[in-house]
Amino acid sequence: MSSGYTPALMELIKKVEATRPARVEKARKGEHFPALTMEQRQEWLKKYHPDYKNDGRRQVIVGPNKGTVLPEEVASLLESKSRINPANFDLSRADYTTDLLVIGAGGAGTAAALAAQEAGLKVLISTKLRHGDSNTVMAEGGIQAADQEGDSPYFHYLDVIGGGHFSNQPELVAAMTNDAPLIIHWLESLGMMFDKMPDGRMKVRHGGGTSRKRMHSAGDMTGAEIMRVVRDEARNRTNDIKLLEFTPAVEILLDENGRAAGAVLYNLETKEYYIVRAKAVLIATGGFGRLHIQGFPTTNHYGATADGCVMAYRAGVRLQDMDSTQYHPTGAIFPEQNVGLLITEKVRGLGAQLLNTEGEQFCFPLEPRDVESACVIRECLEIGKGIVTPTGRFGVWLDSPMIDMLHGEGTVRKELPAKYIQFKRYDIDISKVPMLIYPTLHYQNGGIAINEWSETSVEGLFSAGEVAGGVHGRNRLMGNSLLDVLVFGRRAGIRAAEYAKGNNPSGKVTLSHVDNFNKEIDKAGIKDPGVGPILLPDYAPDHVRERQVG
Amino acid sequence: MAEDKKLKTLATGDKTIPPEGAKMIPIYIMGREYMVPETLTIMKAVEYAGYSYVRGCGCRGGICGACGTFYRFLGDYRLRSGLACQTVAEPNMVIMQLPFFPANRPGYDLENMQGNPHEELRRLYPEVFKCVGCGTCTRTCPMDIDVMDYIALMKRGDLRGAALKSFDCVMCGLCTSRCPAQISQYMAAMFVRRVFGKFILPKAEHLSKRVEEVKSGKYEKKLKELIGMKQEDVKKLYVEREREPDLAEAGKWMPKDTTNL
Missing domain, CATH: 3.50.50.60 (FAD/NAD(P)-binding domain)
Structure with a gap:
């Protein structure tokens, strides 16, 4: 069996396995979890899609887009010196x-x-x-x-x-x-x-x-x-x-x-x-x-x-x-090595369903990307039925073993060779056990x-x-x-x-435009502006950063 | 109770979060020991140790070839290889990344190429024909490509076979760094794949026809109409558009309304 999952997660997978035969049976008959109505789509997006959330966004206060509401990370970068x-x-x-x-x-x-x-x-x-x-x-x-x-x-x-x-x-x-x-x-x-x-x-x-x-x-x-x-x-x-x-x-x-x-x-x-x-x-x-x-x-x-x-x-x-921002609904969150790895839309196209910690379906698996992402976020943040990984990330199951049951043994390996290998490397056979996913930042x-x-x-x-x-x-x-x-x-x-x-x-x-921009930042009273462009992300862990202070 | 179950925290970005109680293992980055949590990739383990990448890191998803890596285990004579973003760090790994390797790459003019491609390959990369068949390249390839085999196909003039066999190459250069015959396998393969794509694969005739139509300005008027249209009208056209069936045969299927083709 796939030892890549921890015993606690293997325990949760049993719930997915328990509901699987009935779900596959329904899928064979063409019965799907109902898709959201156009009104629900808008409601879900407004409430749960990161683009529509007001937390983490604010007006940028300098430059050509002054007054535009942007994500905090973008606003801060534009207000950098x-x-x-x-x-x-x-x-x-x-x-x-x-x-x-x-x-x-x-x-x-x-x-x-x-x-x-x-x-x-x-x-x-x-x-x-x-x-x-x-x-x-x-x-x-x-x-x-x-x-x-x-x-x-x-x-x-x-x-x-x-x-x-x-x-x-x-x-x-x-x-x-x-x-x-x-x-x-x-x-x-x-x-x-x-x-x-x-x-x-x-x-x-x-x-x-x-x-x-x-x-x-x-x-x-x-x-x-x-x-x-x-x-x-x-x-x-x-x-x-x-x-x-x-x-x-x-x-x-x-x-x-x-x-x-x-x-x-x-x-x-x-x-x-x-x-x-x-x-x-x-x-x-x-x-x-x-x-x-x-x-x-x-x-x-x-x-x-x-x-x-x-x-x-x-x-x-x-x-x-x-x-x-385009959030791709299915980015891997486990194992830690695969975090951010894109799980192609094809997986859901082949019939894999999204499931919560009880092994229950909570959305139609082929909504538009933004709507699908909102559904996953809702299930975790609002309903509270997400699965927590050992590293504190959370998400939902993507039940890939259904694919072989629906289309015949070996379909996962044939149709999704790269994904199969990328998980197999960590002792997770996605034709036998589901993947853990959460929306991931995909495109500007x-x-x-x-x-x-x-x-x-x-x-x-x-x-x-x-x-x-x-x-x-x-x-x-x-x-x-x-x-x-x-x-x-x-x-x-x-x-x-x-x-x-x-x-x-x-x-x-x-470079007078740069001088002027720096002055505008001072005038706007921005405290501790960062320095930009940042060029490379910083992934040093806290224990290292603490020691980097001389 | 339902309230308590809500998950409020979001794990951040790519920064590694070691699982609670994760076992710490020793790895040796260019010989120096660091303790890192088990289960990380080499790339994330190196970052966990406090390194900030400039070279040796690209897509972080196993396709760009920036992070080719050699390693040995303490006490084991065997030299191993992999991509740092795809290989899990294990105890007592002694790691050296190879972010750059000086490969041989003579320039060429594909558009005006004279003579037969096999002869051109011999002219550009004579070293290919000096392969000693040791197989080190194949054992080194992190993409599990049978490099020696495609080199053999090149020698025989089977450029089609060589192109197809080398297709998964991410051009990390590890094969080249180990070759006793000093062949730049991945550069020769790049040349062969382009020769195959340009001269051996049959051309798409429907594409050439469409290109003539586009160049004649055939679609500009239609597109201009769409640009000038009211949004409601465009929406209507969008909703009403006919969908080509999934199993329709390419080139045979035609929509009911052909006025906008």
Whole structure:
């Protein structure tokens, strides 16, 4: 038996096993736990979804979004002071000069670099970790594009905007859905190994909220394959695309006319700062999962600390929908090693139910992501029937053994090979015992306000990918984030090339916006403002921190 | 009583919370002993010991290849390997991460590639053909890829086989660091996978057709109409849209209303 669970948890699993035969019997007959009505959905969301809760949120009191209510973690970060004192910098010199500076080397940044290079620019990419360290590599499910005969960008548009509760910026949705087939074609020409039929036709599937089968994939590591391929291509163009790893940007430079003109970079290893002069700047730094909004674990990569939002904000760019976060309903909470690990929607698609500590169902397992998350939180926080782990986390059961009972022995191993291995490693056989899950912070819905050519309100400053907002509105469908990063990354590169060619930067650059922002913080009376961007999360345990005080 | 059962606390973020009464075990980070709670991954154990990662940490989910790690157990001659974010720390593990390894990666121009791919592979990576067949790469791979086998397929010119066999590679570089023939297996495999994807896998014809349509501006007018529409009208279109059946055959299924294709 699976010894990966503690005896106390094994005792609780008996309750799940006791109710399982009857539940499977019902599921076979097509009888489901009733889904919430539209009214209940709204009520549940308002009461239990972290986005709608007033605890842990407040108005931000400085900057372009002054007065907007945001999660505490985001508000505090936006009210942080710069890492640098502008007075220490001689801005008349430059350590690097380039046409386009790309900040961030995930999917969006790399796509932009390639597009800009093709248009004749010299590109410098600065990135905090390695080339490709990003949420792009972690996207498993797929990438949407309307390329089959029975589909068109028109229907893709409807799916995206409906999934976003009609809160998306229509122009961005149109740009993304129109360009989608071009992106898939571009990836094919770069040699990406798409899942295809023997005649070359793309294999496509449905995703949550799609009206057509348009989810393209490369095994269950679509994002990793995309990143490998575009990164490899960038490495073939090192004459024009230079890369600085472990060197994040910490501030944007503006020229006298308020246009973006470069950035201050920071070498994480030598602790040196560098000045980069550029004709155009792209912020493609990714999302904010590592801020752990309201203490939630996250599926995001190590560097997802919203650096780009902080820099753009100080340069005067408005952010939108930063109070909207996608919580994936099923993140692992046990064992401790798997905390934050994403348990794909497919598990519930195959029939696994969510159960409380009594082994009872409490919700329909395939509600929209935000509603499903609210149901789980309600069961734990309000009803009090969550399961507590030995590390003090809590959540509910995801009854994966039902899958084999419903679809035949071996289905779990065949359909969910990665998840099976990731638990088996810790002596938990998910085809025999359930998993423990709780919603996990998955995606930054909002971000830097852009138009359909990835331009921000600051001339010469572009933004693309998860750091930018508006494309998905307040809820994103599966398969549109990989698409988003590539569409708006490439658009940024193309438009930046047009802009840079006509742009002769004036001589002087400035950090006065940073000075002004620091003053605004002092004036607002913010006590003990933090320092931002934070660059890396701090996971040192308390017993270490106590001893770090000298 | 119901009130008491409500759970008020939220465990925070990724910071490790050792279970109550967790057994402490000794691990050796680059030779220095630290006591950490059992059951943590190497990555979380290293953080628990007080290290803050700059290098050697990426996705924390086993796919990015940033945290390749070698380790031995005290008193055991065998050198083992794994990803720090996926391997559980065990007592008396002596750990060294390998956050970077200088692999050989000659540049190439895929778009204008001349000649046959196998010859191009030989030109770019002649060392592949000097594999001594020791199998250390396969034993080292944290993704359980049979690296030596795909190198053998490359030598034979079976690029399809090599591409498929190497597909799960996270490019951590551990194989390369141990190769006595000094092969950069994962870089050669990257080249082969792109050659396979571009020249060997058949092209998607329906995609090329759609690309022509998009480039001709066919959808711009329709999309503009949608942008300009009142929200109620878009909602109506959304609710009324026809759903392609799950089991419909790709390329054969057509919606009843084809005006917006």
